Amino acid sequence: MLKVEKAVVAYGRATALREVSLVVNTGEIVTLIGANGAGKSTLLNAISGVVPLKGGDIWLDANRLSGLPSHRTVRLGVGYVPEGRQIFGTMTVMDNLTMGSYAHVARNWLRPLGYAGWALRSDTVKSNLEMVFDLFPVLKERRGQQAGSLSGGEQQMLAIGRALMSSPKILLLDEPSLGLAPNLVRDILRLIARLRAEGLTILLIEQDAAAALKIADRGYVMERGRIVLEGSSQELFRNDEVRQAYLGKTRA
Amino acid sequence: MLAKVRGRAAYAVIVLLLLLVMLAPFEWFLARYTTLMIFIGLNTMLTVGLCLLMGYTGQVSLGHAAFFGIGAYFSAILSKTYDVNPWLAMGIGAAATGAFAYVISYPIFRLRGNYLAMATLGLGLIIYILFRELGDYTGGPDGMYGIPYLSAGGFVFDTPFKRYFLVWGLCLAMLLISQNIVRSRSGRALRAIHGSEAAAESVGINSAQFKMKIFVLSAVYASLAGSLFVHHLRFVGPQPFGFLASVMVVVMAVVGGLASVWGAIFGAAAIRILSDKVLLEFGELDLIVYGLILMVVMIFLPQGLFVGLKEGYARLRLRYVRREAEP
Numbered sequence: 001m002l003k004v005e006k007a008v009v010a011y012g013r014a015t016a017l018r019e020v021s022l023v024v025n026t027g028e029i030v031t032l033i034g035a036n037g038a039g040k041s042t043l044l045n046a047i048s049g050v051v052p053l054k055g056g057d058i059w060l061d062a063n064r065l066s067g068l069p070s071h072r073t074v075r076l077g078v079g080y081v082p083e084g085r086q087i088f089g090t091m092t093v094m095d096n097l098t099m100g101s102y103a104h105v106a107r108n109w110l111r112p113l114g115y116a117g118w119a120l121r122s123d124t125v126k127s128n129l130e131m132v133f134d135l136f137p138v139l140k141e142r143r144g145q146q147a148g149s150l151s152g153g154e155q156q157m158l159a160i161g162r163a164l165m166s167s168p169k170i171l172l173l174d175e176p177s178l179g180l181a182p183n184l185v186r187d188i189l190r191l192i193a194r195l196r197a198e199g200l201t202i203l204l205i206e207q208d209a210a211a212a213l214k215i216a217d218r219g220y221v222m223e224r225g226r227i228v229l230e231g232s233s234q235e236l237f238r239n240d241e242v243r244q245a246y247l248g249k250t251r252a
Numbered sequence: 253m254l255a256k257v258r259g260r261a262a263y264a265v266i267v268l269l270l271l272l273v274m275l276a277p278f279e280w281f282l283a284r285y286t287t288l289m290i291f292i293g294l295n296t297m298l299t300v301g302l303c304l305l306m307g308y309t310g311q312v313s314l315g316h317a318a319f320f321g322i323g324a325y326f327s328a329i330l331s332k333t334y335d336v337n338p339w340l341a342m343g344i345g346a347a348a349t350g351a352f353a354y355v356i357s358y359p360i361f362r363l364r365g366n367y368l369a370m371a372t373l374g375l376g377l378i379i380y381i382l383f384r385e386l387g388d389y390t391g392g393p394d395g396m397y398g399i400p401y402l403s404a405g406g407f408v409f410d411t412p413f414k415r416y417f418l419v420w421g422l423c424l425a426m427l428l429i430s431q432n433i434v435r436s437r438s439g440r441a442l443r444a445i446h447g448s449e450a451a452a453e454s455v456g457i458n459s460a461q462f463k464m465k466i467f468v469l470s471a472v473y474a475s476l477a478g479s480l481f482v483h484h485l486r487f488v489g490p491q492p493f494g495f496l497a498s499v500m501v502v503v504m505a506v507v508g509g510l511a512s513v514w515g516a517i518f519g520a521a522a523i524r525i526l527s528d529k530v531l532l533e534f535g536e537l538d539l540i541v542y543g544l545i546l547m548v549v550m551i552f553l554p555q556g557l558f559v560g561l562k563e564g565y566a567r568l569r570l571r572y573v574r575r576e577a578e579p
Contacts, residue, residue, distance in 0.1 A: 048454060049453075050450060050453065050454075069453065069458075070450075070453040070454050071453050071454075071456045071457055071458045071459070074454060074455060074456040075456060080454040081454075082450050082451060082454060086447075086448040086450055086451035087447075087448070087451065088443065088444045088447035088448065088451065088452075089447055090443060090446075090447060091440070091443060091444070091447065095440060098440075099440060099441070099444050099452075099455050099457075100455050101455075102437075102441065102455045102456045102457055103455065103456030159451075162451075162455060163454070163455075165455075166455060166456065
């Protein structure tokens with residue numbers, strides 16, 4: 001279970017998060033809804049450790065995440081897919097994926113063997129790789145290809161696959177559908193639902209609030225660095241203000 | 253496929269190096285080029301460190317000559333003034349330079365881009381001024397003479413010919429170490445940092461630590477080169493460690509190709525030969541020529557001479573093959 005308690009983040013003088021509290025239960029998909037600049041990405045950045053907290057606390061199960069940089073939180077089970085994919089363009093698809101398990105191999109006993117240890121690979125890495133290739137058959141086809149030459153949708157799959165390679169307990173997804181064609185957006189969302197079915201916990205930011213609420217269990221609405229509304233997906237879906245502001249629909 | 257080509261190119265360079273080593277004994281070569289080759293070797297050591305730093309972590313250093321100088325002065329002062337064994341002095345110099353680089357990496361890597369470049373530039377200037385002003389230890393602007401030769405057992409490196417092998421042996425070792433780093437897991441991590449630092453962090457790479465390690469390694473390379481430099485010339489003065497020297501290393505790294513270890517030899521050789529054989533005619537204007545070279549290479553061979561020539565060759569061959577295939 002991910003628990004954020006009164007998290008405060010400030011960039012210089014501008015406060016981006018004002019005492020935000022939220023909970024993501026194990027096995028849930030929770031979505032964050034809000035306009036640009038509401039603080040959604042900042043919240044994910046704070047959880048993964050990209051930006052430091054000015055106040056408050058973040059816990060994942062029994063581990064305290066607040067104060068840890070992101071190369072440490074990934075070892076505690078935070079899988080972060082940053083906005084804009086950020087794949088390693090000059091490396092092959094396969095290398096991108098194996099880099100995803102970097103944290104695993106780093107704490108592996110094979111580490112002193114260096115390159116040889118890397119070649120042997122641990123069983124976790126192998127089974128993760130199989131799982132990712134099973135989820136994204138296209139990545140298996142393109143495993144020798146340079147990641148930068150993949151299409152936008154494939155790059156997004158690679159970014160998610162890379163995060164899955166670290167065997168995360170929770171997956172933080174920042175706008176996975178950004179810049180993708182509508183049918184690809186549907187594919188990605190369907191895939192997120194499938195990941196949950198396999199036991200993963202997911203915190204999702206998604207521009208298309210209606211589509212996100214369809215697969216999410218619960219949602220939080222953010223405005224100007226605060227959480228202003230929370231509820232189950234159905235409740236939010238029926239809420240008039242949410243419908244007007246984020247779902248683009250007038251009163252039913 | 254790409255790896256295969258890369259591997260073959262590396263072998264080509266190794267064979268080339270071996271050829272050079274075998275060429276060296278010829279008298280005409282020895283008489284004319286041994287000193288030049290020693291300087292190319294020393295410059296390659298500096299350049300390969302900077303290639304790792306700039307090409308693989310994406311950090312800039314405009315003060316690399318400072319580390320070169322610290323190694324040089326440590327060797328000179330310890331082995332001449334305090335009669336320390338030159339090898340030990342070299343080791344102490346390298347360790348001290350590494351420690352210094354480690355300490356300053358904390359404040360300096362909080363900066364990025366142009367600010368980082370400015371900070372390293374300032375650092376280089378400060379160290380240069382210290383060499384000149386701490387006259388009691390360094391001999392000031394006049395420098396120090398009579399630094400002993402390196403020796404191993406009864407074998408003294410007293411001729412350029414012997415030092416040629418020493419310098420290139422060490423240089424080759426550094427290149428191989430660098431090559432190993434680049435090809436290993438750490439190398440992938442470095443490339444990942446270069447690709448996207450945020451994403452690299454998100455998969456568990458401690459990017460700050462990696463940058464620091466490479467920075468320290470490149471400083472140690474430079475320090476060792478500096479030590480060999482003073483034991484070769486048997487003289488040390490502040491002049492070779494100034495701003496121009498730092499710029500030259502950057503030019504060599506860029507010309508050789510930032511993200512290529514073996515390119516460092518090409519960059520160092522091209523610029524060294526140019527500056528020793530051609531640019532003397534230009535006098536003070538040589539800085540302009542370096543600037544021009546930097547611009548031209550950046551625009552037309554952004555990956556450097558090594559990769560650029562390789563790709564040019566591949567393109568030529570492709571054209572040739574196509575012409576053959578035409579009916």
